[in-house]
């Protein structure tokens with residue numbers, strides 16, 4: 001007995017020593033990654049510099065601007081500019097705000113100094129103030145380009161509540177309104193300080209352009225703000241063709257400072273926007289993408305119980321708190337809202353196909369807390385500025401990490417704790433995949449989102465950081481994602497033989513001239529489906545969730561790939577062998593993947609209780625305080641993988 005204990009102790013010591021080594025290697029690798037990323041960013045910046053100086057439109061006579069340094073930033077963060085006093089006074093008297101958030105003051109000072117500027121700041125951090133405040137402290141008016149009329153109306157409403165005079169010109173403006181606005185543009189008394197227009201208006205209205213030209217010559221066009229500037233670029237996540245034509249503004253009015261605002265744009269997207277908008281050497285201010293008050297979590301979606309799980313969360317963890325449930329389609333919005341209503345939750349749908357009046361009614365009811373939840377498609381997004389959104393639940397994954405970041409970013413705009421939860425379901429992957437089939441980079445972006453959800457060992461913020469070209473230290477997460485909070489709940493599994501077996505299923509179907517959807521592959525591998533197929537297949541004993549997870553892993557890593565088939569009514573997704581499938585013929589090739597550990601009922605209880613101890617969204621109180629909620633967390637932990 002003593003001998004066995006000694007052996008176990010020795011083995012434990014050796015495992016611990018090995019673990020220590022591994023941890024050391026990981027920290028060395030992370031350090032190396034940080035250094036390489038920073039070198040990469042420097043090289044990219046140098047390249048960007050080289051590209052822009054090579055552009056024919058770049059003025060060869062203009063002296064090359066030195067890169068914007070930390071020192072420069074410090075200078076622009078000061079409050080000793082000639083306009084600083086007025087800016088500070090209006091911050092409190094008009095906007096009723098006591099202090100600036102990070103980068104706001106620098107952005108305002110740069111803009112007031114006449115510099116062109118790109119401002120990349122997470123959703124809800126206060127980009128609008130960075131052009132609205134300068135507008136109030138300058139002669140004339142600021143032209144604001146915004147992508148949606150509803151977005152403009154929300155902005156106008158909020159400016160009106162602060163007694164700021166702002167107007168809009170869009171397709172639904174009456175003749176009389178348009179006449180007044182056009183006259184106001186060239187009135188030296190400037191009856192309004194902000195003029196909101198759509199990009200279409202700039203592209204199509206000669207009358208508007210001629211008035212802008214007059215205003216420019218009179219020194220009344222103070223500034224141009226391009227909201228959601230990433231819409232200029234096809235590489236951005238929300239390209240809008242009319243944004244492509246906005247280069248006319250800088251070409252016609254070169255001396256007017258331009259500020260482009262976005263929450264999500266990589267350096268390549270910004271480079272593209274710079275070219276499209278004909279801005280010579282903009283200064284880019286990028287606020288860290290991190291929203292420290294948001295807790296990120298992924299739950300595995302069980303189609304049968306998903307609504308129960310969501311309802312349990314809303315009635316328990318988020319009792320009496322406002323939130324959004326994002327869904328895939330207009331039909332889902334209606335169905336999920338009805339299902340939640342049946343569970344006594346005050347929920348209403350919102351999607352693009354509703355009458356404008358109905359949409360604004362839902363928005364208003366939600367803003368005034370008459371309903372608790374909006375069940376929405378992505379149509380409910382831009383311009384939603386409710387401060388106290390405590391949860392954003394994705395009933396279906398987003399089509400990209402950029403989209404997810406933007407949608408989940410509607411939570412916690414008041415800086416209070418809020419939760420962002422995605423329900424990750426196998427079948428949803430293929431619904432979205434067929435939806436983005438026409439987009440150039442659609443499949444790759446979706447795969448990044450799937451990898452974010454499938455991930456079991458990396459901080460969720462680290463996965464996002466890669467997309468925003470940011471160097472990230474996992475410790476900064478502060479246990480504000482499920483991985484950092486409950487980590488190490490997985491085992492590493494050798495799936496080589498499983499991969500060979502499931503690849504054989506698809507291969508065999510192919511040899512019979514049959515195409516299989518992912519669902520059919522699961523069924524066939526688990527021994528369901530036609531008898532002729534069952535006879536030839538090596539049926540797996542893995543659980544449904546393990547089967548799905550392995551198929552996703554093989555798709556993400558190129559052992560399977562997508563095979564789309566189009567009919568006049570729909571697009572089908574089939575699985576075919578991917579470029580790496582042939583590697584499995586090689587006896588020495590192996591594949592491992594991480595699987596969530598199956599835990600005993602006792603552990604389930606422990607975990608569900610400890611999850612309750614660390615609430616994110618609920619400022620005071622425990623997370624799954626009610627029994628409904630305990631069940632949901634326990635369920636999630638039990639689920640594989």
Ligand SMILES: Nc1ncnc2c1ncn2[C@H]1C[C@H](O)[C@@H](COP(=O)(O)OP(=O)(O)OP(=O)(O)O)O1
Pocket residue numbers: 097098099100101104121122123124125126127128129262263382383384385387413
């Ligand atoms: N300095 C500040 N202090 C406190 N609140 C602020 C400050 N600046 C802005 N806010 C508030 C005003 C709004 O309610 C909220 C979001 O501002 P807003 O300008 O709409 O965000 P945004 O434009 O960055 O988000 P989005 O990307 O969603 O459009 O933050």
